[in-house]
Amino acid sequence: MDLRAQYAEIGAEIHEAVRKVLDSQQFVLGKEGAALEGEIAELCAVRHGIGVASGTDALILALRAAGVAPGEEVILPPFTFVATASAVSALGAKPVFADIDCNTFNVHPEEIAKRITARTRAILVVHLYGLSADMDPIRDIANRHGIPVVEDNAQALGARYKGKPTGAYGHTACISFYPTKNLGAYGDAGMIVTDSAELDSRLRTLRNHGQASRYSSVEPGWNSRLDEIQAAILRVKLRYLRDWESARRAHAAQYSILLGPVREVKTPQTPEGLEHVFHQYTIRVPRRNELQKYLSDRKIGNAVYYPVPLHLQPIYASLGHRPGAFPEAERAAEEVLSLPMFPELKAEQIERVAEAIARFFAA
Ligand SMILES: Cc1ncc(COP(=O)(O)O)c(C=O)c1O
Numbered sequence: 001m002d003l004r005a006q007y008a009e010i011g012a013e014i015h016e017a018v019r020k021v022l023d024s025q026q027f028v029l030g031k032e033g034a035a036l037e038g039e040i041a042e043l044c045a046v047r048h049g050i051g052v053a054s055g056t057d058a059l060i061l062a063l064r065a066a067g068v069a070p071g072e073e074v075i076l077p078p079f080t081f082v083a084t085a086s087a088v089s090a091l092g093a094k095p096v097f098a099d100i101d102c103n104t105f106n107v108h109p110e111e112i113a114k115r116i117t118a119r120t121r122a123i124l125v126v127h128l129y130g131l132s133a134d135m136d137p138i139r140d141i142a143n144r145h146g147i148p149v150v151e152d153n154a155q156a157l158g159a160r161y162k163g164k165p166t167g168a169y170g171h172t173a174c175i176s177f178y179p180t181k182n183l184g185a186y187g188d189a190g191m192i193v194t195d196s197a198e199l200d201s202r203l204r205t206l207r208n209h210g211q212a213s214r215y216s217s218v219e220p221g222w223n224s225r226l227d228e229i230q231a232a233i234l235r236v237k238l239r240y241l242r243d244w245e246s247a248r249r250a251h252a253a254q255y256s257i258l259l260g261p262v263r264e265v266k267t268p269q270t271p272e273g274l275e276h277v278f279h280q281y282t283i284r285v286p287r288r289n290e291l292q293k294y295l296s297d298r299k300i301g302n303a304v305y306y307p308v309p310l311h312l313q314p315i316y317a318s319l320g321h322r323p324g325a326f327p328e329a330e331r332a333a334e335e336v337l338s339l340p341m342f343p344e345l346k347a348e349q350i351e352r353v354a355e356a357i358a359r360f361f362a363a
Pocket of ligand 1: 054055056057080081083084126152154155175176177178188189190
């Protein structure tokens with residue numbers, strides 16, 4: 001990931017947008033934030049967007065608005081960034097893990113169905129690496145049990161599932177604008193989107209000290225608002241998002257063609273009817289740690305998202321899960337490797353990465 005090339009391209013527009021905010025001297029809950037909320041909601045094909053301070057806060061507030069309270073359960077995959085689960089823990093609720101589908105890295109609907117209990121308060125679905133989870137069966141299960149679905153759409157803004165964007169399927173969906181995300185701010189920022197006017201109003205209250213109107217708090221809330229400078233920067237970048245997405249898809253296609261003949265490499269698959277936005281281009285390989293070292297020694301960027309599934313991390317030791325509890329998540333954690341992926345990547349760079357991988361397995 002290299003953000004400098006993008007900044008060189010759009011720096012002048014960013015400076016102008018930031019200058020306008022500085023001139024306005026309005027920094028929190030102003031015009032830029034409101035405009036961005038509308039634009040992101042439209043991108044997700046829903047009516048409301050609520051800007052917050054980070055993707056993590058978006059998750060905490062969305063789960064709270066879904067009614068998650070201490071002692072209740074939220075079902076989620078163990079193969080994700082820790083924030084997905086720690087948002088559940090922050091509300092005093094219990095993360096209940098459901099294993100992933102080995103082909104998509106996303107939560108397996110049947111595994112969700114097995115874990116529903118009388119205490120299940122929400123299903124928290126992650127669209128990992130830029131690919132939507134299998135939302136139709138997940139929504140069927142949720143509807144059958146009357147349980148809300150919250151989408152962790154931190155990594156897949158702009159992706160599509162059967163004709164509709166991610167973010168349009170859950171009761172709420174949570175977006176991260178962390179700088180390295182496909183749409184990244186120049187600091188922390190996040191948003192919740194929803195089609196429900198009622199949830200919109202509740203979330204606006206929750207993000208602003210529980211105030212339903214000025215100096216009238218109706219419940220304990222947070223100070224979690226997206227500031228005007230970040231909103232203005234994001235609005236500039238949003239104009240480029242589709243182009244950047246196309247570039248990412250083209251890079252992914254090139255990687256997959258070049259790596260196709262390398263028998264040991266399993267390239268990412270996009271199920272029929274879905275559109276991947278390749279936040280990450282993630283392969284599965286045997287001898288992953290050796291390959292990782294081989295690439296790093298040759299100054300080829302790479303990363304493992306995520307080396308330890310959440311049920312085996314110290315934070316969740318008290319849940320008592322043993323190795324083997326979620327075999328697909330554990331196998332993925334041993335085999336995944338994400339390769340360089342950002343819009344400005346050059347064809348020659350992709351060739352160099354693919355050649356190095358081919359050479360490693362030919363040796
Ligand atoms: C899947 C997932 N969930 C949640 C988050 C948290 O977002 P943030 O860093 O904006 O708090 C991230 C990214 O950092 C993420 O990748």
